[in-house]
Amino acid sequence: MVCTDRSAACLYGFGRPASPADLCPQILAIRPGVAAVCAVHPMPMRGAHLAAGCVQSLSWCPQSLACRARVGVGADPRLGRSAGLWHSRQAHGAFGGGQQFLTIKAIQNKNRHLFHYWSQHGDATQRNATQRNATQRNATQRNAFCNKTIGQLGIALQLLLLGGLAQAQGAAGRPAAQAQELPAIEVVGDDAPQSYVQKQSSAATGLALDLRETPQTVSVITQQRMRDQQTQTVGQALEQVSGLTTSVNDDNRQQIVSRGFEVENFRIDGNLLDSNNTRPNLNLSAMYERIEVTKGATGLLSGTGDPSATVNLVRKRADRRQFTAELDAHAGSWKNLGLAADIASPLNAAGTLRSRLVLAHQRGEGFRDLKKDRLLTVYGTVEADLSAHTRLSLGLSHERKHTDGSFWGSLPFYFSDGTRTNWRRSQTTAARWNRWDLHQSNAFAELEHSLANGWQWQSALNYTRKYEQSNQLWLYGSLDRHTGLGLQGEPYLWKQTPDNIDFNTGLTMPFQSLGFAQQASIRLHYNRFKGGWKGGGEDANLLNPDESSGDVIGNFFTWDHHSPAPIWGELPTGSRFTTTQKSVSFASRLQLAQPLKLILGGRYSHWERDNQQAAWTPQAYVQREKVFVPYLGVVYDLTPNLAAYASYASMFKPQEKKDRHGHYLAPVRGNTVEAGLKGAWLNDRLQGTLALYQTRQDNFAAPDEGHVVPGTTDTASRAVKGAKVRGYELEVNGRPHPRWDVSAGWSQYSAKEPDGSHLNAHQSRKVFKLFAKYDASAQVPGLSLGAGLRWHSRPPIELENPGTGVREAAGQPAYALVDLMARYQVSPRLALQLNVHNALDKSYYQLSQWWTDSMSWGEPRRVQLSLNYLFD
Known part of the structure; x- marks a missing residue:
């Protein structure tokens, strides 16, 4: 066979001509969002159906969004039950319109065969009508039909069908009218970008x-x-x-x-x-x-x-073989402005070298006084098909955030006499010189290589480095309700420059056993994190009027946030450490019977932390742990749409505490036992989960009263049985109707520490979240409307009232936030959107994780108008 770069046959294997050993498939690289397309050469048939005898496995190449076929004789159990056609479920982001459907009909013509395809959008009625009309067309009509541009598949279908029909008819000269039609089978395409579902x-x-x-x-x-x-x-x-x-x-x-x-x-x-x-x-x-x-x-x-x-x-990946670009701009409350561009382009004619660039910038003020933010993201990646079986991805990203007037800490929850404070939502404790800078850079390289029998080798290397500096005035203390006095100030300068290296490599190995397709993987992991920080405020000169009292602001009620900026002295090193983790892991998906699957895995890790001498680490020491973490899961298909499951998963967390003998406590160990139901309906366009779980943590460090760590004055610790959490979750996502997209979830749990107190008591125990979008284009062309609800129960936290000495409920009473959105599709390229967050302007507060007698207000109503424009 003589191939050209653009022929359907040569697109198989990213440009490699199909050899006689390939028997039948030609693969056409198509745009994301649709199922695989395959044309068939004359071939010997040993199966009852064309697909069962021709295509042993058909799947998306990860991220490249081109399809491959590996040829073999005999049916693959992953192919459909009736005619052996594969049902696409691989999850990659799609490009273009909404959910795509690709219908395939196998046409048997004695010793040569052809897949006939067409694609369309819409509901089942429209698909059925299209199928009936297409069935009545003769071969000439099919050619004309497929020459048209049909949604995202037009060009792909034109190339494929013209070449395929020419070979099917030209080689033998027999008309397609002699063909015997097999039943039509629907193949659901890849995840669409306009969906709330990940398959x-x-x-x-x-x-x-x-x-x-x-x-x-x-x-x-x-x-x-x-x-x-x-x-x-x-x-x-x-x-x-x-x-x-x-x-x-x-x-x-x-x-x-x-x-x-x-x-x-x-x-x-x-x-x-x-x-x-x-x-x-x-x-x-x-x-x-x-x-x-x-x-x-x-x-x-x-x-x-x-x-x-x-x-x-x-x-996002450089997975597009045609040029596309997308521009987003928004403006909103508190002078917020943002601009983002997402550009994807092939770098050569064959599309084997691809690029993607994302630029985003945002700036504005916050609802708190003084605050001003500037955020920047730059991300670029290149992807290259080095051969028919090998792909290399390289990328860089840089992110930064600069905040002036940053709020550090929280506002007092009580006055000194025990009465509740009632601050403005814009109130802040920041001085005008407060600022916070964060920079983060990442570089990565990934290499994937397809081996024989469908095995795939993958390696990934990531390097991340961060710079963070925080210049803050922290106010704390007991505030007098009448005079506004009592808050003390502590200036603080904090810096860190951590970096992280993560490398993993391994094999994914599909295989046949027990009459079913099985899957296994083994991976090697290496992670090294180098961290630490410098900080302090003891050497700072605030030029305050009364340095002995720490009162740097006087009357807080009348303070205008002016305070002389400190002259920082030499900063001590608070901590320096290096953490290393080396691991080997395996995982397997084993189908033991038609409805029963076993997910089995484990990870063996060697963990080490080298703590160097620093202000908070008077003596250097090294911690080492070796641990095996098992994983076990069972899935049983109750019906084609509903499965029951159960799992056991665990993890560990090394500790820095020592016992009375000077030995480090064993790592905190945690595990989760979970069981529930999972469902997928409407061709996976609607998903649901009901989960019940129990989580434990053991080896909590508790004070060992009366004993010290040898050689120190530090109180020794002892390991106790840990926290227990029980709860359940219910979640539904997807498209229950062609015009509705919905995401809804309810969660509820109880969490107790070893002494019976509430764990993270400042967090709500019951939460309901809902967001729904309605396509109103039938009423107003181009219009979509959406609304969301976030309901939180009252957290169980209690605080001691400083006036009465009595503990009392302090959490925010149950509240609900309402979000609204409207989008108007002005043209196929241009869309305008309005979002209103906390539309009812509900006032609510949150208590601090660290300073439990302090609070901060939640965000008031926020309005944002955005514009989206597509280029191609």
Whole structure:
């Protein structure tokens, strides 16, 4: 066969001509959002159906969004039950319009065969009508039909069908009228960008599994949800995740809690980031395709941490073989302005070298006095198909945030006489010289290579470096309700420059066993985090009138936030340490029977922390731990749409406390037992999860009264049984109707520490979140309307009243926030959108994670108008 670069046959294998050994498939690289397209050469048939005899496995190449076929004889169990056609479930971001459907008909013509395809949007009625009309066309009509541009597939279908029909008819000269039609089978395309549903994720186990067969709760904020709700930062997006609660400690530190424990594990494209290296409200969301949150213990992938959740940030990829560009601009409350550009382009004619560039800038004020923010994100990536089986990805990103007048700490919750304070929502404790700077840079390289039998080798290297400096005036103390006196001030300068290296490499190995397709993986991990900080305020000269009392502001009620900027002295090194983790992990998905799947895995880690001598570490020491973390899950299909599951997952967290013998306490160990139901309906366009769970943490460090650590005056510690959390979650996402997109979730839990007190008591125990969007184009062409509700119960926290000495409920009473949106599609390229957050302007407060007698106000009503323009 003589091939040209643009022929359907030569597009197989990214330009490699199909050899006789390939038997039948020609693969056409198509735009994202549609199922695979395959034309068939004359071939010997050994199966009852064309697909069963021809295509052994058909799948998307990860991120490249081109399809491949591996040829073999005999049916693959992953192919459909009736005619052996594969059902696309692989999860990658799609490009272009809404949910795509590709219908394939197999036409048997004695010893040569052809797949006939067409695509359309819309509901089932429209698809059925299209099928009936297409069936009545003869071969000439089919040619004419496929020459037209049909949605996203027009060009692809034209190339494929013209070449395929010419070969099918020209080789034998027999008309298509002699063909015998087999039943039409619908193949659902890849995840559409205009969806709230993610069909597949590797966030829980490292294996690319359907969410329905992942035995843990995985919540996903898709790109479309981020767009609809205009979540400009990662922190804002996480506030919308079902089951997560957030609190703001100050302007640049945000606590995220899942199932009673703080979320400390963050990953980027599956690669580990140290929690100290992540600031959710630093990262603009423009460079991310989606955000995945796996609830419960995730030690199989993360190793250390709490059994709370792991956040995986999935970056946009250079996966587009045609030029596209997208421009977003917005303006909103408190003089906020933002501009973002997303540009993707092939760098050669064949599309084997591709690029993507994301630029985002945002600036404005906050609802608190003095605050001014500037945020910048620059992200670029290049992807190259080095051969038919090898792909290399390289990328760089740089993010920065500068805050003037930053709010550090919180406002007093009580006056000194025990009466409640009632601050303006714009009130701040900041001095005019307060500022906070954060810079974060990341470089990455990824290499993927396809081996024989469908095996795939993947390696990824990520390097992240951060710079952070905070110049703050911290006010604290007991404030007199009448005089405004009593607050003391402490200036503080804090710096850190941590860096993180993460490398992993491994094999993904599909195989056949017990008559089913199975999957396994083994990976090696290496992570090194170098951290520490410098800080202090003792040498600062504030030129205050009474340095002995620390009263640098006088009457707080009349203070105008002027205070002489300190002259900083030499900063002491508070901490220096290096943490290293070396691990080997394995995971497997084993189908034991038609309805029964077993997810089995484990991770063996060697963890080491080298603590160097510093102000907060009087004596250098090294901690070492070796631990095996198991993972077990079972999924049982009750019906084609509903599955029951159960899982056991664990993780560990090394400690710095010592016992009376001078030995380090054993690591805190945590585990989550979870069971529930998962469903997927309407061709996976609607998903639901019901999860019940229990989480434990053991080896908590408690004071060992009367004993000290040998050689020190420090009180010794003892290990006690830890916290216990029990709860349940209910979540529904997707498109229950062609005009409705919905995301709804309810979560409820109880969390107790070893002494019976509430864990993270400042966080709500019951939370309901809902966002729904309605396509109103039938009433007003181009119009979409949306609304959201976030309801939080009263947190169980109690504080001691300084006036009475009695503990009393102090949490914000239950409240609800209402969000509204409207988008108007002015043209196919231009859209205008209005978002109103906290539309009813509800006043609510949050108590601090660290200073429990301090509070900060939640964000008032925020209005934002945005514009989106598409280029191609």
